[in-house]
Amino acid sequence: MPEMVKKVNAVRVGKEVQEIEEVISNDQEIRIIVNKTVIGTFSMSPTHLKEFAVGYLLGEGVLSSKNDITKLEVVDRTIEVETDLADFDIRRELVMSSDCFGGMRSKIDLTKKVESEYKIKKSSILEASKKLRESSTVWSTTGGTHIAAIVTPDMFISIEDVSRHVAIDKVIGACELRGIDFSNSFMFSSGRMPGDMIIKIARVGIPIIASKSAPTSSGYVVGEEANVTIIGFVRGNRFNIYTHPERISY
Numbered sequence: 001m002p003e004m005v006k007k008v009n010a011v012r013v014g015k016e017v018q019e020i021e022e023v024i025s026n027d028q029e030i031r032i033i034v035n036k037t038v039i040g041t042f043s044m045s046p047t048h049l050k051e052f053a054v055g056y057l058l059g060e061g062v063l064s065s066k067n068d069i070t071k072l073e074v075v076d077r078t079i080e081v082e083t084d085l086a087d088f089d090i091r092r093e094l095v096m097s098s099d100c101f102g103g104m105r106s107k108i109d110l111t112k113k114v115e116s117e118y119k120i121k122k123s124s125i126l127e128a129s130k131k132l133r134e135s136s137t138v139w140s141t142t143g144g145t146h147i148a149a150i151v152t153p154d155m156f157i158s159i160e161d162v163s164r165h166v167a168i169d170k171v172i173g174a175c176e177l178r179g180i181d182f183s184n185s186f187m188f189s190s191g192r193m194p195g196d197m198i199i200k201i202a203r204v205g206i207p208i209i210a211s212k213s214a215p216t217s218s219g220y221v222v223g224e225e226a227n228v229t230i231i232g233f234v235r236g237n238r239f240n241i242y243t244h245p246e247r248i249s250y
C-alpha cells in the first residue's frame with residue numbers, strides 16, 4: 001500500500017558518495033476515542049485503522065467482541081468508537097490505570113487462561129514462517145516494519161506495521177471482523193514476545209504464538225500462567241518451545 005511507505009532524499013556513502021531517493025516506512029500518530037473518551041495516541045503505520053481499534057480494544061479487555069461496538073469510524077487520524085457496554089467505565093479505568101493497580105501482575109491476574117485443545121505440527125510452524133517472510137513486502141523494501149499473522153487450517157492473514165504490538169492488534173482485529181475462531185488458530189510474529197503481547201493474545205483466546213525472535217521473562221511468565229504455548233527462534237528447520245509444549249506435534 002502506498003500509505004505504508006514514503007520517498008525521501010538521502011546520501012549514500014560507500015566507495016562513492018551519491019545522492020539517492022530512498023523508500024522508508026511511514027508512521028503517523030493515531031488517536032482512539034471511545035464514548036468520547038480518549039483512550040490513547042499511538043505511533044503506527046496509517047493503514048488498517050478500524051482493524052487496529054477492534055484488536056487493541058479486545059486485547060486490552062475494553063471489548064469482549066466486535067458485537068460490543070455500536071459505531072466505528074475513522075476521521076482523519078482519529079478512530080472514533082462507541083459502545084453501549086454497561087461496565088465500559090470500569091473496563092476503561094482498568095486499561096488506563098493498570099500501572100496503579102500493580103502493572104503487569106495486575107494484568108496477568110485479570111487475564112483468563114486460554115482454554116483450547118488446538119494442536120499443530122512442526123511442519124505447520126515452518127510453513128507459516130516461510131509465508132511470513134514472503135508476506136513481509138514493506139519490510140523487504142524499507143527494513144522498517146514488523147509483521148504478524150494469524151494462521152488457521154484454512155487461512156493465513158498477515159498485516160505489517162512499524163510497531164510489533166500494533167501489527168498484532170491489527171491482525172487480531174481483522175480476524176475478529178471476519179468471525180474467525182481464535183481458539184483454533186495460532187499467531188506468528190516477527191518480533192520478540194514480552195508479557196503485554198502474550199496478554200493480548202490470551203485475552204482473545206489464541207493458544208499458540210510463534211516468532212523468529214525470543215520471549216522475554218515477562219512473556220514467559222504470562223505464557224505459563226495464561227496457558228499459552230510460546231515458540232521462539234523459528235529459523236531454518238528448528239525452534240524452541242518455552243511453555244506448554246503439549247500443543248506441538250514434533
